[in-house]
Amino acid sequence: xxxxxxxxxxxxxxxxxxxxxxxxxxxxxxxxxxxxxxxxxxxxxxxxxxxxxxxxxxxxxxxxxxxxxxxxxxxxxxxxxxxxxxxxxxxxxxxxxxxxxxxxxxxxxxxxxxxxxxxxxxxxxxxxxxxxxxxxxxxxxxxxxxxxxxxxxxxxxxx
Amino acid sequence: xxxxxxxxxxxxxxxxxxxxxxxxxxxxxxxxxxxxxxxxxxxxxxxxxxxxxxxxxxxxxxxxxxxxxxxxxxxxxxxxxxxxxxxxxxxxxxxxxxxxxxxxxxxxxxxxxxxxxxxxxxxxxxxxxxxxxxxxxxxxxxxxxxxxxxxx
Numbered sequence: 001x002x003x004x005x006x007x008x009x010x011x012x013x014x015x016x017x018x019x020x021x022x023x024x025x026x027x028x029x030x031x032x033x034x035x036x037x038x039x040x041x042x043x044x045x046x047x048x049x050x051x052x053x054x055x056x057x058x059x060x061x062x063x064x065x066x067x068x069x070x071x072x073x074x075x076x077x078x079x080x081x082x083x084x085x086x087x088x089x090x091x092x093x094x095x096x097x098x099x100x101x102x103x104x105x106x107x108x109x110x111x112x113x114x115x116x117x118x119x120x121x122x123x124x125x126x127x128x129x130x131x132x133x134x135x136x137x138x139x140x141x142x143x144x145x146x147x148x149x150x151x152x153x154x155x156x157x158x159x
Numbered sequence: 160x161x162x163x164x165x166x167x168x169x170x171x172x173x174x175x176x177x178x179x180x181x182x183x184x185x186x187x188x189x190x191x192x193x194x195x196x197x198x199x200x201x202x203x204x205x206x207x208x209x210x211x212x213x214x215x216x217x218x219x220x221x222x223x224x225x226x227x228x229x230x231x232x233x234x235x236x237x238x239x240x241x242x243x244x245x246x247x248x249x250x251x252x253x254x255x256x257x258x259x260x261x262x263x264x265x266x267x268x269x270x271x272x273x274x275x276x277x278x279x280x281x282x283x284x285x286x287x288x289x290x291x292x293x294x295x296x297x298x299x300x301x302x303x304x305x306x307x308x309x310x311x
Binding site: 036037038039040041042062063064065072073074075077078079080081082099100101102103104105106107110 | 181182183185186187206207208209210211215216217218219221222223225226246247248249250251252253254257
């Protein structure tokens with residue numbers, strides 16, 4: 001690649017401002033969180049995102065408890081599936097229909113009762129049809145994850 | 160809360176009884192339909208389960224599969240011994256078809272019941288058992304009451 005301006009490419013001034021794009025994506029993710037009934041039912045909240053990752057939060061709530069005040073693993077699965085979906089969205093920069101092929105969670109230790117759970121997912125590889133994701137769920141310290149996630153999604157192509 | 164009351168409930172539950180002793184299965188709206196020795200769970204369609212327009216959220220389907228695994232395991236454990244504590248260890252879900260806006264069902268089978276690990280397979284379907292919408296491999300860690308000495 002040369003540093004000389006490429007007439008086929010738009011000038012830098014015309015490129016979308018990355019910060020503006022990030023804000024737009026954040027609004028889109030928030031819009032999905034508000035509009036998608038099951039995400040709303042779980043109370044999933046937006047925490048942050050980047051070019052290939054997304055982070056959501058699952059607040060502690062009595063209806064998510066399975067045993068001894070501990071959040072049900074199924075709710076953590078929903079958190080991670082949702083975070084993974086948004087990670088694929090940020091990498092593709094498009095919500096153009098992707099579907100989970102498979103998702104695996106390893107539950108490393110039981111969650112702390114009464115504490116919200118953060119789910120962070122990264123889309124670390126994209127092929128023409130498949131997105132690979134990985135991530136962790138934690139309760140404040142990402143170096144002490146309570147669950148590890150790995151999954152694949154089918155996607156319709158980048159925007 | 161111990162899972163003991165849930166096991167008692169499963170043993171005697173009438174067809175269609177709501178599995179509402181535990182909050183998360185109640186959130187999913189699960190009901191129990193026993194079929195002989197097999198526990199079959201039903202997740203009646205509700206708008207709160209949607210993850211995309213007219214599609215069930217994959218997490219809700221995973222929740223149904225995990226609950227089917229846990230309930231099946233509860234009934235598979237010997238009933239003449241105290242119930243061990245059960246912790247989910249791994250859950251791997253394959254999504255085979257989109258879940259439509261209708262009732263879903265799930266059953267699980269115990270592949271191996273060891274002293275410390277239980278391995279189960281679960282399948283969820285809607286129209287037809289032979290056309291599953293998702294399958295799962297679920298492993299649980301068992302700790303007998305004598306092993307889990309309370310700290311302090």
